[in-house]
Amino acid sequence: MTRILIIDDEPQIRRFLTISLESQGYQLCEADNGRHGLEQIALEQPDLIILDLGLPDIDGQQVLRELRTFCETPVIVLSVRNSEREKVEALDNGCNDYVEKPFGVKELLARIRAVLRSASGKEQAPLGYDDGHLKVDLPSRTITVKGERIRFSPREYELLLELIQHPGQILTQQYLLRKYWGESHLEDSHYLRIFIRQIRNKLGDDPTKPAYIETDAGVGYRFIGELKSL
Structure with missing residues (x-):
């Protein structure tokens, strides 16, 4: 229990x-x-x-x-x-x-x-993520949406994977900026907003009714997709 x-x-x-x-x-x-x-x-x-x-x-x-x-x-x-x-x-x-x-x-x-x-760790997939709409394959580093392969930049891929690997957990802007841009960019939250917007566009994720990435304004981002591991 x-x-x-x-x-x-x-x-x-x-x-x-x-x-x-x-x-x-x-x-x-x-x-x-x-x-x-x-x-x-x-x-x-x-x-x-x-x-x-x-x-x-x-x-x-x-x-x-x-x-x-x-x-x-x-x-x-x-x-x-x-x-x-x-x-x-x-x-x-x-x-x-x-x-x-x-x-x-x-x-x-x-x-x-x-x-x-x-x-x-039950929701962390060793080989990726697949919910029938979005598929992330780690060995090949490929992402498909509705069966169509979508090109992601290395940084977009890293950010999406980071969110997927922490399902339901808020990752703060400072955490993400420190990890992917370094200590000198902790105030550059606009970098993060641009990349999150690009990721959402490629996933077809409406920020007003998100299916994958939820924003906690001024704080950070949370992956809310229903995980079904590969």
């Missing part, structure tokens, strides 16, 4: 999450502050952590930084803080997803499933 740790100082939120998630077959444990949460991580060894940032003893961002020194357990931040700066900081500190309060249970459950699948 998948064990989820909730770190949140609001009893009503913990109770609501416990009732909602236990009804879906998850096993829940709780912590009401950051230090207790770090202890519970070591004791309970959860499969997933749901973390609030506004904790009474230490800030949730610090909790993220500390837990990443000793564990790789996936973390979903659940917070009222909705600024781009907070989201980017949390993602750079090691959270796997960021959900704003108030939230819908169905959306949270979908995010939980996506993060758990990504963490388990």
